[in-house]
Amino acid sequence: MTKAIRFHQTGGPEVLRLENVEVGEPGPGQVRVRHTGIAVNFIDIYFRIGRYPTPSLPSGLGSDAVGVVEAVGEGVAYLAPGDRVGYMLGPLGAYSEARVMPAEVLIKLPDGISDRTAATIIMKGLTAQYLFRQVFPLKAGDTILYHAAAGGVGLIACQWAKALGVTMIGTVGSDEKAAVAKAHGCTHVINYNRENFVERVKEITDGKGVPVVFDSVGKDTFMGSLDCLQKKGTLVSNGTTSGPVVMDVTLLAMKGSLWVTRPAMVDYALPRPNLLKMADELFDLVLQGHIRSEPQQVLPLAEAAEAHRLLESRQTIGATILVP
Template identity: 55%
Template structure:
């Protein structure tokens, strides 16, 4: 018998329950991971509230974790019992002592990457990798805009951009978060609670605006993001922290300068075991080299997942949140 977090109905953090459960034995191409650390990400609030559907109720929660292989299916060859592994692409259910997942979703951890680092970096680090290296490949000296620069993904993005010589302008909601983003390598920071973001971007770029905006906030920043883009610029809308963007009038893209918009997901990039491992290897290399540090961790016991969600939803956190079984 193991423990997990589940929910029987959609709602706020209070719907999360800490319960006993019996994980199934691995199928031919599955592995059972005994989690040592579990990542918490904003996307999990979408499943909890019903913005994103779940297969059935009650449902587990969480896509990311790191631990030790407890059991493997008969067809699994690239990992074995006892291997240290990480995963960041689901399926739902990582908020648990034990998690059953397709073997194709796990990658081996280098010896110098801890379980806590892996749980904090897998989903968020892989996200930054595909955003910066695949969706739009950022270049040295280029000025870019990244919303929520003090959050889990944003903290990694600031460091990654700085390591590449890219001038990242980050948006934040408080002086404390501004200091956090700057400490992580943001070139400039805009406190949107006090400043007009589009106007400030215009000033910082000498009227040129930016070539790309990375927007994980969604509804609240949609118009602002478009206003920050140069002619034929690209808006990468990769999250919905403030709610989903809906009712889009394509004509606005023409009016604001023949702009491009894409709505990518990690699954579309890490769509094969080989692609996933290559992406993870690049993320681990950034951590091993010290270019990306994963030391700003907020830890909660697994049973206190509801408290972690309360802090996350209130945007009171910086860096990464992990649960410890």
Template identity: 75%
Template sequence: MSYAIRIHEIGGPEVLRLEQVEVGEPGPGEARVRHTYVAVNFIDVYFRTGRYPMPLPNGLGSDAVGVVEAVGPGVTDIRPGDRVGYLLGPQGAYSDVRVMPADVLIPIPDGVRDSTAATLMMKGMTAQYLFRQVRPLEAGETILYHAAAGGVGLIACQLARALGVTMIGTVSTDEKAEVARANGCAHVIVTSREDIAKRVREITDGKGVPVVYDSVGKDTLMASLDSLQPRGVLVSNGTSSGPVVIDTTLLAMKGSIWLTRPAMIHYATPRSHMLDMAREVFDWVLAGKIASEPSQTFALADAAEAHRALESRRTVGATVLQP
């Protein structure tokens, strides 16, 4: 018998239930994957609370790594025994084994541990598409990145350093500031006691930055706008503090600002593009440019506690579940 976390109603962490589930054989175009690690992402909270609607009852979780146990008819590029990860496909990663569409599976190369890959599926690929596609960065630029000590943030710190980019990162505590610096963040702003936009202007000699990556949302919107140069880009890649609601005339008033709200699905498809993205991320790991391991590990049955830790901002770096 297999187990999975299921939700039957939207709400707090208490709606996450560990249940026995039947997992059958893969059908055409499918593969059965036994998980070794399951990633916990803030987007999971959005689904659990109903910010991102989905039919109920349902599973939860979008990315994991594991080993292929069986493949269905028509699957030719994935074989039993392959180590794989995924970040797209239906909700339901919070499980020990599941049947998946094979075309979303990403082979994990030798030299990259499962524990490392578990932090790179959604988080590493997010850093890749933010810095390399949404608003491609160039060496010598200075950027502002919110939540620099988070799961994506620590990878972003290292990637910015590898790209020759000066990263100004925001964090909530001095302890998180030390972690961000250790991972390559050039300047760290502690939001509990520092004015974000004022510090950005001081660091940049009054110029501001050409791009802000803001996964916090409502609480940091004005600081992000006030930190940008004229015709700068605000990349709104998350809303952990609440949705962003903006009158577009404000974008003109703040300097003809460009605003984008990217979604992974539009950057990681078709499959060939997703594999190219993953290959670049894994190459960074194998070249020693980024190193990533889970900072917090919870048992699958303790998914609710993992959510409580994530929402309370007690976590640093990546959080995973272990079936």
């Protein structure tokens, strides 16, 4: 038996329960992993509240963790007991002490990257990779707008943009978060509670706007994001923390023949060779010192509900992890 967070109905953080569960031995193509760090992501909240459906209830939660391989099933030749691994795809259930996982989604961790660092960069760092290197490939000299620049993905995005030679305009909700984003390489930081971000973007870009906006906030920022774009610009809607977006597509023509995309990680990370290529690029930047990441909030697994409360209240800066 092992401990895991499960929920029997959708709802607020209070539906999360710490329960005993059976783990068992890995079957063909599977690996049993004992977790050392579990990332808390906003997508976990979407599953908890029912915005994204789970296959069934009761359900585990979380899809982003790091740990050590305990046992390997038949047919898995590229992993062995004792290997340090991370993952951000596969079935829900990362909020647990240990679990059995499909081996194809596991990424072997380099020796120079600690478990705590890895727990903050697997999902978040690979999100920055596919946004900046695949969805809208950035190049030196580009200027971008990035919402939630002091969040878990945002702080990695600040550093990645700087490494690429990209001018990043980031939005945040407080002066404290502005200072953190700036310290991580964000070129211009806008506190949207004190400034109109559309006006500031136009001011920073001499009225031209930006070719791309990365918007993980959704409903509250979507229309303003469109107004920040140049003609034929692209809005990458990579999250909806403030609520889902409803749009009349004729606005895209009226505002300058704009493009909008709602990408999903799985479509960019699979098949496995692409996942490993993405991870190699991320790990190289970490090992070279271009990206530094440590958890800013660390809570015991049993306090998963509190971690969700903090994340939903936007009180967190950077990454939050659970420790079994």
